[in-house]
Every structure is written in structure tokens, then in C-alpha cells.
Amino acid sequence: MNQALADATAIDQKLSKRHIDLDPGGYVIIYLDHEQGLICAKHFTNFIDDRGLACDPETGKPIPIRGKIERQPTQIFTGRTAKELCVQLFEQAKPCPITLLDHASYLGREFQRAEAALLSGQEYVQD
Template identity: 30%
Template sequence: MQIGPVAVCTLADDALNSQLTALAEMKDVLVAPLTTENIGIEQIIQFCTQNPGTIRWIVVCGTDARQAIGYRPGQTLISLGQNGMDETGRIIGAEGKRPVLKNVTQAEVAYFRKTVQLVDLVDTSDQETVLEAFKTCLSAKISPVEPFESVQTAPEVSVLPGTTPDRMVSDPAGYMVIQILPDEALLSLTHFTADGRMNGVVKALTGSEIYHTVIAQEWVSRLDHACYLGRELQKAEHALKTGSVYVQDEEASVSKAKASQPVTIK
């Protein structure tokens, strides 16, 4: 897709994002969220250095993400544009919890700040205000930019293929049976020891409530088993919420749910 020189960053404001992307005048405009104050900002910088001159303005608008627990990607991005980052990668003036960029260089940040202008509408969710700022940027004169040339070599990152094990290895901590209980609107997990003795049952509304209990009880000891458990609990929670069938070890179904039959994690 050919995109215009003005992008719109809607932060964590899903409603504003939906409103803007539905407008015909935004058809060729990059409209995207930003919910992290480190990796997300790094991706913006890397896009701009790898595609020089493509984006010249970013209207930063919408509700800032997760302010209650200290994450402020909108305020952090604006601070980067105003102040840059220090020698440790910390964005100067950022008020968020982890405003540290570890995967971009000072040269990349300097190029981004030189070639991209940020419009501060953080915590503004009014569509008309955002559109007015967008149109103002769009009508501005665009000056040419030089390609990004770094004197620093980016560290080489390995790209590895996904793999599956040749055989399954049982968890010495035991195995588990996961069920959904539609009549109770709950998920259920039963833990068995490695020799097959029932050891405990957890019932909860969400998969996260169950796996936190499983971890606290030390019912899982292998990382692959823990990953498997997380996947199955996510499937079970989705089935419970949507009224579909959950069967452990099988693909998700759209059929209406009955109390699921026990299937063990071996």
C-alpha cells in the first residue's frame, strides 16, 4: 500500500482507531496503535529509518495506554521527539515505567527526530480535532530528506525456524485434566501426580487464575508443559465465553458447548 506522509498514532484508543480507519479520506493513511513505550517506539523509529521520507509527521492522539500502572507510550514518544535519549537509552523527560530503547542506536534516534515531526494530541479522542491536525500537516510543505546512513553496525539477530519435538517428555510434576463447566460458568483443572493419583482441583473464571494457582502449587516443572497448559487454558476460556465446545488436544470448535469430557495432558 502506498501511504501518505502523515501518519496517525492512536495509542490505546481502539474506538478512535476504528473511527479514523473507517473514513474514506484516511484510506491511504497509516493509522496504528501504540501500547508499549519501548518496543513499539523502536518499531516506529526503525520503520522511518528503513523507509526514509515516507513518514514526515505523526499525529499522536487518543487515550494513552495503561496509565494506572505507569505505562505512558504517548507521553514517552512525545518526549523522545523533544529531548531524545541519553547514553543508556532512556528517553529524556519520559514519565513512563520503562522508557528505555535497547534496540535502536543514537544515530537512528537522531535521524528520526530530524526527519519526523510529532504532533502532540495525547489523550485527545475527538475525531474532528485529530482530523484538523492531520489536514494541517498534509498541507505543509515537504522538504526532501537524505537516506539514513549509520556508522554503527546493528547486531546480527538469529532467525530460527520453528520446531516440534520428536517425542513428548512427561512432566515429573504430573499431568492435568482441563474441562469447562458451562452450568457453573467456570473452568476446571484437575491435577494428577506422575503415578496417577488425583492431587487437587482448581475452579476459576479465567485461565490466568488457574495457571497462577498451578504455578503456586508447583504442579508444573517443565517449560514446554507450562506453554502447553497456557495454550489449552486459553482455548478453554474462549470456549467458555463463546459457548463453543472445548476438547483438550483438539482444535477449537464452533459447536455449542456441553460439559467437556476429561482429556489428560500426558
């Protein structure tokens, strides 16, 4: 690995550990459908409680960060490219389900990573 790539990787790893506020508009689970050639994004609603935890609007309970959750998405977006997904999510969805700019920026980066994984045939794991 060359030094510039190593430095960029170290910067990204450090920044992935920073605190970010949760979006009261909800969260998005991104995954690939290699068979169909699609990047998929499921949007789920939540509310942020007084402790700063994302909670299920139906049960009022905190949403676990690990493990499988049985919830229905409010919307499912699919596209062949990161740009196609961003247009659907940020320009065509009315109202836009994403309410924080840092969340929107994060999703754009993740859609780019997902697109690269889709085009290269690699596995994608959301950061």
C-alpha cells in the same frame, strides 16, 4: 477460511503431533463447567518409567492414554479465566506441581482455548 487462518491452523496441527517429554510432576485434565462458568483443571501425580511412560504411583502400571481412569486428583483448580487458573497453578500452589517449562507453556495455551470455548458457549476438547 482466509489463507492466514488456514496457515495458522496447519502449523498448530503439525506441532500437536510432535514428541514432548512427559512431566514427572504429573499431568492435568482440563474441562469446562458451563453451568458454573468455570474452567476446571485436575492435577494427577505420576512417575516416568525407564521406557518413558507415565505410570500410576500407587500401582506402578502405565496410565492409559485413552479410556476412563479411576484415579483421584491431587489438586483441583478452577477459574473463570485462563489467567486466574495460571496464577493459581504456577504462582499460588506451593510447590508448583508442574516441573517442565514446555508443560507449563502447553497448559497456558490450553487454558486460553478453554476460556475461549467457555465464553463462546462451545465445547472444549483438550489437545
